[in-house]
Amino acid sequence: MDILKFAVRKLFGGIPLILGVTFISFLLMVYFGPDLTWEKLGKNPTQQDIMEVRHELGYDQPFVKRYGNYLKQLVTLDFGNSQMTDKKVSTILKETMPVSLHLIIPGFILGNIIAVALALFAAYHRGTWLDKLIMTGSVVGMSISFLIVIIAFQLLFCSSFGLDLFPVRGWEVYNNEGNIIWSQYFKYVTVPTLATVFVALGYNTRFYRAVLVEEMTKDHVRTARAFGHKPASILFKSVLKNAMVPITTRIMFSIPLVVVSGSLLIESYFGIPGVGKITYDAIVAGDQNILKAIVGLTAVLFVIVLLLTDILYRVFDPRVELK
């Protein structure tokens, strides 16, 4: 029951954040953003036509009312129609969301699990050549641009200049009923996943190792060692479990950004019709309704993630109070 109360209070506490994000993005993108009147009008419009289109787009209303409308859209999840394709924004999101999730989940999970494993290994062998090898590798991984990795991996795995094992672009993984075909899925998801994991490993391994090493120098670990506990059991019970708080924070906080930003590059480069792709198209075309929906929903996702992180802290560290 405590947890439920805590959750409700936290959700209300997230409202200023959502208001801030929506306000700034609304101000920049819509209020100061491009005027779409002329794109909607035909040739030689009369004054009447102009007024009608401006009314339709809501430009004739005061700022507060327009911003209020946006908030209402966010609450009802009804963002109107895409200005480019005239499809309902909520329908577009419903179609693209699963694609992005299918695309991003394997890479996200693998990128974090492998990184924690490597970090544990490096921290366990701290100061030896194994540690140095892993850390050098992670600096190299950190220094290569995501874009370069994507292009290079596509060349290596998908083109006739390399191994030519996987399709270059596209996402034909669903059958007519909309169910996933696993063999096809594997074919299309492998190269994007490899690229995501490669880039994630550099940053993650470094961060996780730093966290683990800091924990290893603490007094309780020294005491455990003095009492003759096995190194492996110290590593998992005393070090890893205590380090789970910063590790969880990092994983949780990367979720909202990975969903939008991470898939933006991959999806636009591999031509995968997910949220990232429509975001990219919307940026290029200035489709405000889609952008408004994505920014607003990301902010909501952020607040939910903040809440879940706080609850997870409690799981790993019983001393954390829910207040």
Place this chain on the structure above:
Amino acid sequence: MTSKTLTNANEFDPNNFEKGDSLWDKAWYKFKRDRMGKTGAFIVLVYFIIALGVWFGIWGGAWSDTSDDLWQGPSMQHLFGTNVIGSDVLTRVIYSTKVAFEVGFIVAVLSTVLGAILGSLSGYFSGTWVDSVILWLMGVLDSIPFYLFVAAVAFALKENPFAMHIAMIATFWTGTARVVRGEVIKLKGQEFVEAAKSIGVTETNIIFKHIMPNTSHILLVQSTIAFVAAIKSEVILSFLGLGVKDGVSWGLMISESTQDVLAGHFNNFLSSSVFLFVLVIAFNMFSDSMQDALDPKKVS
């Protein structure tokens, strides 16, 4: 696991320091012994000289010249070959070095300054409404997806060539501000602040003349991190069409090379990626060794 603690103790021999040595003396001593850091600093310096040369018009000025030699491989005349319209790839890569340094420098300096000021304010006034407002602002800016924020700023500024820089500055300062805030909260309880208060130094002077200089080692490290982040973001933003508008940059070169590589011409892609990669890794090495040298608490 045990042997390392011994070598660590040797590395930091207290006999090597005079009594009055400052943090900076110690840092310089540590940095001098860090081979990775020195290599990184040297490479960054070489890039900086290349950028200065472009600035003074010694080389790189002919980046937009075209010729009839389309898609040439490397030769004596064109060391890195030519691109689809016959421009010399080496010249373009060199000119882009200047662009990268401009982006990195502007963003690193301004975002660090902004982060230092707002971080110090929120740390000094922690628990008050000033702190809450700044924390709220940081939370808001961190929750907007970065590429969307850049796009939004670009919309609002109507094709202003500095839209990318402004967007990066507006988002990168939060990282610095969070670290500075934590440090200032620790510092403001110390005796020197109390002493300054008791002799009637104004709050503005306490914050900016007494406390903020004590965070300068953090600011130096944070600015190198921002520099690297800015260079890397420029590449992706230019590829998405949100970045550098006039001239050429590594990002634009990589984005134009996506057509080349499909046709089997790799020199454009390879030269720009390798130039970018070497600068970023050198800067990362330099930044790491500065952190090691300047942060007494860091365990490596």
